[in-house]
Amino acid sequence: MAAEETSGKGLLIKSDTVAEAFHNEVKSGLASCSRPPKLVGILASSSAPSRSYATFTKKQCEDLGFQFVLKTTGAAESPDLGEGEGVEEAIIEANEDETVDGIMVYYPIFNVQQDGYLQQVVSPLKDVEGLNVKFHYNLYHNIRFIKPGSLLAAEPSRIATALSSSDEVPPGTVKSILPCTPLAVVKCLEHVGVYNTLLKYGDRAYGKTITVVNRSEVVGRPLAALLSNDGARVFSVDIDSVQEYTKRPQTESTQARKYHPHHIVHSCSKTLQECLALSDVVITAVPSASYKVKTDWLKDGCVCVNVSSEKNFEKDVREKASIYIPAVGKVTILMLLRNLLRLRQYQDVLRQDSEQR
Amino acid sequence: MAAEETSGKGLLIKSDTVAEAFHNEVKSGLASCSRPPKLVGILASSSAPSRSYATFTKKQCEDLGFQFVLKTTGAAESPDLGEGEGVEEAIIEANEDETVDGIMVYYPIFNVQQDGYLQQVVSPLKDVEGLNVKFHYNLYHNIRFIKPGSLLAAEPSRIATALSSSDEVPPGTVKSILPCTPLAVVKCLEHVGVYNTLLKYGDRAYGKTITVVNRSEVVGRPLAALLSNDGARVFSVDIDSVQEYTKRPQTESTQARKYHPHHIVHSCSKTLQECLALSDVVITAVPSASYKVKTDWLKDGCVCVNVSSEKNFEKDVREKASIYIPAVGKVTILMLLRNLLRLRQYQDVLRQDSEQR
Incomplete structure (x- = not known):
């Protein structure tokens, strides 16, 4: 990865760079389709x-x-x-x-x-966008796999028999579908090294503190859940409240600390400024041209990602941010196509399964 | 039914009176339960x-x-x-x-x-409140029955065999669940004679023009759909728009008029004042103490129903309204209990069905 502009201190990473990594995957998926x-x-x-x-x-x-x-x-x-x-x-x-x-x-x-x-x-x-409650429920509960039969609308009792299971995916199940915008953000963070590949899968954001500004059901809340399921401590900031999402709630003694299989949510009395001061990563998705995160409040060297179609960071964001990703749209589309290829495959599995009966 | 206050011209009908009619039904339903x-x-x-x-x-x-x-x-x-x-x-x-x-x-x-x-x-x-999308979908599409197996969460292929079917309910199905507040309003309108029992079931509000103020997913929109599915012409009024819900869209010639099996929705250029001037029934569900429907705008002799916990009509509403129902809460609770008894029955049916296998 390389700086694509020279002004400011931090790197500017355009989403093209991140999207590129998924072109091959999507193209080879496409090649294996009958139409x-x-x-x-x-x-x-x-x-x-x-x-x-x-x-x-x-x-x-x-x-x-x-x-x-x-x-x-x-x-x-x-x-x-x-x-x-x-x-x-x-x-x-x-x-x-x-x-x-x-x-x-x-x-x-x-x-x-x-x-x-x-x-x-x-x-x-x-549902290529991953907006169905079945998928959201799985996301909020850190359930990563789903029986394809459960995606059929009515009276299905089919258990897919034609699935190639792997170590990762339990037999009879397929990967659940993730909402494409939050997933695109995760892919961007993986790309810039926020996710540590040395850590075990499902906990690679452990040790990172992340602020997500916006708590809509389409972007902010599922994103906070995804990141905390992956081990991060997440501050979810909305107009009227701050919440903390984490798998590892703070307690008096380290020994007594309960580790949760999925994130839990606590209300939090910190202000946005206090959250930002602690955050390694700041992600914004505020649909307003006038909303700006103050550069002064950022922790020096943090990673900033703007998901909104408006610019939620000030012009001088790279004076404090080590990496700034101004948009994620192109990655979102690739995640959408990846979801499309997967759903196509699940449909095939169900079709084969019903033909065998 | 009797006037319960003497001031004003119109009748004041309290929801107790309407609720009473359902006490026996709910009590006898309860009596037939094992616990x-x-x-x-x-x-x-x-x-x-x-x-x-x-x-x-x-x-x-x-x-x-x-x-x-x-x-x-x-x-x-x-x-x-x-x-x-x-x-x-x-x-x-x-x-x-x-x-x-x-x-x-x-x-x-x-x-x-x-x-x-x-x-x-x-x-x-x-779901005693009837808020699940399966039920809402049925309501919006005027689908009145549902296979109980389709209410199970995962991989159900059970078709209820233990159902007592009637002329009204097609075999293998049970009644879909209706959201309790909109249903309570329908029961109030039946009680005060807005629904004409001489007309055939499913079209008993034919000929009535009804304004519903509020278009939330919990009250206003399902209510507009219910009433128009039952034959009424409904103006659905929200802060920023007016829509018309009807099974019988207006056309140039009466002959060419298409009759729809369920309501369709059109945007409408009428103002609230114009809608009210045409309306036989006005139903409000605006959660604001300051919102008031102007009595001057009401059609003389109309029926007014306030669903909101605030009073959405002016004090002198009965100077124009022939009947005024100031609240529906007690009927709502009875509809909720009726839903509870039905769901309990559906659960029993599914249990018996799975034991037979």
């Missing part, structure tokens, strides 16, 4: 950022040889239609269409509640 | 209204002979604990406890997104 996987993007709002993200997804998919079909509905289709009109029908159609392997929906459409409902309407077998 | 069903209430926030609602539930349950256990956690348990701390663990414990028949969680705890996640963690087989 190119088909991703359907559903755009139902008049939001300009959503439309440009849809264009971006389409280009990235097609550049890598994936089929991408954009389905517009509601205000995205015609000014006569309301925001989100027809979006649920479009999702159901894509769920039922056997030629569709993955579905991504451009949020926000309605409000967070109604969008949350739509996220659960997408079939988990086509 | 009193056990409802667990989970209180995890320091919110005073939540605590008093919990006290209210407990009293109502015990008065009717149901077992109610209040489990406190987080800020409800101790000021040293954070808001919502331990709530997910408490839900999981109640999911797994075979002596627990139903679970209700006192929201709000976190934000709507995270609360939405928790709603999906509650086992659908114990």
Whole structure:
């Protein structure tokens, strides 16, 4: 990895560099498919950022040889239609269409509640974004594998017999799907060495203190859970509260310290400034142009990652940060395609399994 | 039904009157149970209204002979604990406890997104509030029955064989569970004659125009869907938009009019004032003490129902309303107990079914 700009002290790492490492994996996955996987993007709002993200997804998919079909509905289709009109029908159609392997929906459409409902309407077998509660539940409980039959909508009792199990993956199970944005952040942190590969798998962020600013269900909360499941001490900061996520709660004596198989969450009386002073890594995902983390508050030499489409760090962030990653979008798309390839494989497994019966 | 106050022109109907009609049903359901069903209430926030609602539930349950256990956690348990701390663990414990028949969680705890996640963690087989996406999906699609096996969490292929089917309920299925607050409103409207029992089941609100103020996922949106599935033309009004829910979209010619098996949603350019001028029924669920529907805007002789814990109508509402129902809480509790009895029955069916194998 190399500095791509010379101003400031810290390294500027663009997400292209991180994404590159996954190009080969995704391309070889694609090569082993009988036909190119088909991703359907559903755009139902008049939001300009959503439309440009849809264009971006389409280009990235097609550049890598994936089929991408954009389905517009509601205000995205015609000014006569309301925001989100027809979006649920479009999702159901894509769920039922056997030629569709993955579905991504451009949020926000309605409000967070109604969008949350739509996220659960997408079939988990086509949920490339990893937003289904089954996946989130697993993430929050550090359950890394799932029985593919449990992803079927109705009355499944199929246990996949066609799975090639490995040391890592228990028999009869496959890897659970992780939400793509939080996963992209983890991949960036692995890339810049925050994850220590000498430590055992599942605990490679042990010893790191990380602040995550934002606690939405789509980015901040699953990200805090992922990082703490991997051993980090995480401060999750939102407008009205600070929480601490950790597998290793502090106690008086080191001997008495209970180690948890997955993170637990405590409320925390620290201020953002106090959290930042302790943090080796600072990740922001605040959807506001005016929100800025003060460079003065950063611990010297920390790693800063901006996930928001707005710039949440000040211009001089690299005066304090040793590494600054200004965006993760390109890695997110690769994680999405990796999820797509996996789900395609799980669908195949279930198909073979039902044919054998 | 009788006026319970004499001031104003319109009738004041208290929800006790409506609730009374369901006492016998719930009591005879209870009598046929081998042991009193056990409802667990989970209180995890320091919110005073939540605590008093919990006290209210407990009293109502015990008065009717149901077992109610209040489990406190987080800020409800101790000021040293954070808001919502331990709530997910408490839900999981109640999911797994075979002596627990139903679970209700006192929201709000976190934000709507995270609360939405928790709603999906509650086992659908114990979801007395009817908040699981399976139930909401059915409601939005006017699917009134469900296979009980589809409520099991993992790998179920059980088709209930022990079900007593009727003309109304297709074989192998049971009634889907409806969210209790919207259902309580429907029962109130049935009670005051808004539903016409001469019309066929499933279309008894045909001809009625109804405004629902609030479009939350817990009350307003499912309520608009329920009412329009039953044939009403519904204006769903929220802070930033008006939508029309109907099974019978307006077209140029009456002949060409398409009748839909379930409601469809259109954006609507009418103002609240225009909606109210057309509405036979006005239902409000705005959680704000300062929000008031102007009496001047009501259609003379309409039915007004306030679902909010605040008073959303002006004091003189009965100068225009023919019937005013100021609260629905007592009916909500009875619907919750009815859901509890049904779920208990579904659990029994699944148990018998698995023993037969």
